[in-house]
Amino acid sequence: MSVRDAFEARTLIITIDGPAGTGKSSVAHRLAKALGLEFLDTGAMYRAASVLAMEEGIDPADGGRLAQRLRERRIAFDWRADPPRILLDRTDVSRKIRLLAVSEIVSIVAACPEVRAVLIEAQRRLGAEHPRLVSEGRDQGSVVFPDADVRFFLTASPQVRALRRLEQLRGQGMDATLEAIEQDIRRRDALDSTRAVGPLVCPVGATVIDSTGLTMDEVVARMVAVVQRVGTSIEVAPEPVA
Ligand code: DC
Numbered sequence: 001m002s003v004r005d006a007f008e009a010r011t012l013i014i015t016i017d018g019p020a021g022t023g024k025s026s027v028a029h030r031l032a033k034a035l036g037l038e039f040l041d042t043g044a045m046y047r048a049a050s051v052l053a054m055e056e057g058i059d060p061a062d063g064g065r066l067a068q069r070l071r072e073r074r075i076a077f078d079w080r081a082d083p084p085r086i087l088l089d090r091t092d093v094s095r096k097i098r099l100l101a102v103s104e105i106v107s108i109v110a111a112c113p114e115v116r117a118v119l120i121e122a123q124r125r126l127g128a129e130h131p132r133l134v135s136e137g138r139d140q141g142s143v144v145f146p147d148a149d150v151r152f153f154l155t156a157s158p159q160v161r162a163l164r165r166l167e168q169l170r171g172q173g174m175d176a177t178l179e180a181i182e183q184d185i186r187r188r189d190a191l192d193s194t195r196a197v198g199p200l201v202c203p204v205g206a207t208v209i210d211s212t213g214l215t216m217d218e219v220v221a222r223m224v225a226v227v228q229r230v231g232t233s234i235e236v237a238p239e240p241v242a
Helices: 003-009 023-035 042-057 064-072 100-110 111-128 141-142 156-169 178-194 216-230
Strands: 011-016 038-041 076-078 085-088 132-136 150-155 207-210
Touching: 003 023, 011 023, 011 141, 023 038, 023 100, 023 132, 023 216, 038 111, 042 064, 042 076, 042 085, 042 100, 042 132, 064 111, 076 111, 085 141, 111 132, 111 141, 132 141, 141 150, 150 216, 156 178, 207 216
Parallel strands: 011 132, 011 150, 038 132, 150 207
Antiparallel strands: 076 085
């Protein structure tokens, strides 16, 4: 068996944790492409749970009821698309989950322990079904896949994260000041790292990458180098990163 075949045959779970605004999702998608792995966006699952709450008129803070409906309905991915499309039952909700109305309630939904329990279980199941995976989300290396082959913690300065968020908002036709966004990021970081359920922590043994001052390609290149160091038999797909 060639080195390449060995790489393709083995299971490989890579996790990327970190706060919002660090470019986790784009980095995870590119890293998955560079290594020929699949990509799991767990934030999309919390967003789909929020869509379900909106559709059924469930209070986003009513974690018990929402978790029960999540068990009855099904959040799944269509892995044939790249990035995979997210389905609620059989309906593609990939566009809906990005609506502002969803963004406004998703942090309430994600703070419900009952909802987290259902989605963590679903994520572990997906990891078992798709064992060659880059999984991105704030608790993937710390809680969901603590035995992942490689764990990353992606950070960036509050200023850089605020700037990225401002560009994103302007792209959506909304306005805000950099100062207000940065203040909000600092406030949320403090809340996030001290909250009782699923606080944001750096996973044990994670490689910390500070993306302040780095391009997305540079972040991905550093990650590829770490993955190659960890698994010396791992080869990287020859295609350039898109
Ligand atoms: O990355 P995102 O903006 O799509 O995440 C949506 C929300 O879900 C955000 O409030 C963080 C939260 N989240 C979480 O609590 N745990 C995860 N594994 C992924 C996202």
